[in-house]
Amino acid sequence: MIPIIDSKRQYATVGAEVEKEVVEVLRSGSYILGKNCKAFEEEIAKFLDVKNAVTLNSGTDALHLALRALDIGAGDEVITVAFTFVATTEAIGIVGAKPVFVDIDPDTFNIDVNEIESKITPRTKAILPVHLYGQPCNMDVIMDIAKRHDLFVIEDACQAIGAEYKGKKVGTFGDIGCFSFYPTKNLGTMGDGGLAVTNSEFLKNRMIALRNHGGAIRYYHDEIGVNSRLDEIQAAILRVKLNYIDEWNKKRREHAAYYNELFKDAKDIETPKELDNTYCVYHQYTVKVPNRDEVHKLLQENGIGAMIYYPVPLHLQKVHAHLGLKEGLLPNTEKNTKLVLSLPMFAEITEEEQRTVAKTLIECVEKAKSKVSA
Numbered sequence: 001m002i003p004i005i006d007s008k009r010q011y012a013t014v015g016a017e018v019e020k021e022v023v024e025v026l027r028s029g030s031y032i033l034g035k036n037c038k039a040f041e042e043e044i045a046k047f048l049d050v051k052n053a054v055t056l057n058s059g060t061d062a063l064h065l066a067l068r069a070l071d072i073g074a075g076d077e078v079i080t081v082a083f084t085f086v087a088t089t090e091a092i093g094i095v096g097a098k099p100v101f102v103d104i105d106p107d108t109f110n111i112d113v114n115e116i117e118s119k120i121t122p123r124t125k126a127i128l129p130v131h132l133y134g135q136p137c138n139m140d141v142i143m144d145i146a147k148r149h150d151l152f153v154i155e156d157a158c159q160a161i162g163a164e165y166k167g168k169k170v171g172t173f174g175d176i177g178c179f180s181f182y183p184t185k186n187l188g189t190m191g192d193g194g195l196a197v198t199n200s201e202f203l204k205n206r207m208i209a210l211r212n213h214g215g216a217i218r219y220y221h222d223e224i225g226v227n228s229r230l231d232e233i234q235a236a237i238l239r240v241k242l243n244y245i246d247e248w249n250k251k252r253r254e255h256a257a258y259y260n261e262l263f264k265d266a267k268d269i270e271t272p273k274e275l276d277n278t279y280c281v282y283h284q285y286t287v288k289v290p291n292r293d294e295v296h297k298l299l300q301e302n303g304i305g306a307m308i309y310y311p312v313p314l315h316l317q318k319v320h321a322h323l324g325l326k327e328g329l330l331p332n333t334e335k336n337t338k339l340v341l342s343l344p345m346f347a348e349i350t351e352e353e354q355r356t357v358a359k360t361l362i363e364c365v366e367k368a369k370s371k372v373s374a
């Protein structure tokens with residue numbers, strides 16, 4: 001069995017260091033928002049080249065509190081995509097705003113920047129692009145549109161830590177960038193964790209208050225906040241792993257290049273594309289194949305842990321049924337939802353495993369063809 005991700009193998013490389021730091025936290029008696037959180041916020045701000053980083057409990061909270069910090073709520077619209085994890089629009093729903101969906105560019109799976117302007121209304125407050133699968137969005141165009149229409153930009157960079165657009169890290173273009181440290185993310189901790197980054201001192205202070213019951217001073221509360229603090233154990237683990245993120249992302253890119261090479265002559269398998277001037281970090285290596293569901297089933301039977309991210313686009317999910325959106329609204333989103341298949345991808349995967357994945361996928365695509373036509 002070749003899994004889509006193998007967290008145990010990563011642990012084998014950093015486990016000794018992690019255990020040492022975690023034991024220190026356990027012995028320290030300081031467990032929430034202590035010195036590790038503070039140090040991690042400084043270290044990751046430096047890594048991303050952004051002024052302020054605010055640690056939080058999850059990527060979902062980062063999106064939620066980013067919207068709160070920008071005073072986006074009932075009656076407001078936020079332009080985003082339906083080809084993403086539900087947390088993106090869930091956060092919009094939590095604050096009472098309305099997601100307005102734009103179709104994707106089928107080459108990158110990211111927001112189609114040519115369609116954004118047609119969705120802007122007097123109620124639009126922000127654009128929320130998602131750097132899906134670790135692939136940067138076209139930030140030049142998005143920032144230009146936002147500037148001309150006086151809109152905020154919140155980047156969902158939960159899958160894209162370390163990715164770059166024209167040499168600048170994603171998550172640092174807009175007003176606020178959101179990251180997740182869920183265990184399977186490129187920089188994953190051993191529980192939940194998240195981060196919001198901003199160059200604005202004002203927005204930083206807003207999020208610091210919101211994450212801790214809506215008050216900057218303890219026991220003085222100015223507004224309804226939440227409890228979204230990162231704990232010291234997670235911060236200590238993240239500080240260790242941050243030292244490896246560049247190396248891990250580089251390996252993912254090498255594995256992606258090797259997969260591309262292995263699929264070079266397989267004309268039914270469409271490999272991922274990269275925009276010029278971007279540094280994609282391959283949170284997922286996602287191909288497009290015909291008869292995808294049959295191929296997926298055959299791969300599972302043959303011990304390959306492929307996954308479908310995501311099987312139902314968000315505009316057709318029950319959670320957004322009240323928006324009354326119908327199939328046909330987002331043709332590229334709907335079409336690609338039926339084609340995508342993410343293959344095993346993690347820094348420690350071996351070339352031999354990649355060859356097995358590629359050979360098996362090529363065979364399964366052939367087999368699925370005869371099965372469907374039969």
Ligand SMILES: *Cc1c(COP(=O)(O)O)cnc(C)c1O
Binds near residue numbers: 061156158
């Ligand atoms: C993982 C993820 C989130 C949410 O992060 P959590 O830490 O799991 O809350 C949001 N958006 C995208 C695109 C994600 O992949």
